[in-house]
Amino acid sequence: MQQIEQDVRQFVTDDFLFDSTSHFADDDSFIENGLIDSMGILRLITFVEKKYSIRVQEEELVTENWDSVQRVASFVHKKLGATQAA
Secondary structure, three states: HHHHHHHHHHHHHHHOOOOOOOOOOOOOOOHHHHOOOHHHHHHHEEEEEEEEOOOOHHEEEHHHOOOOOOHHHHHHHHHHHHHHHH
């Protein structure tokens, strides 16, 4: 899962942080810390779908899946595991 976390962190840094000295922890809330707004979450979801060839279902569009590097990585890991098991 470490590679997924790196990919998500890189995407957030490249697309949302204009100050290259900004740092955030893997469990920091994107929304509470003002890193990403609701439109940014949609861009993040699109990135994840394309990068990992997964389909995000409507019921999976909840904060618990998209509000930190750690949460996104955990979600992707579960989806990839479910895809490989199918």
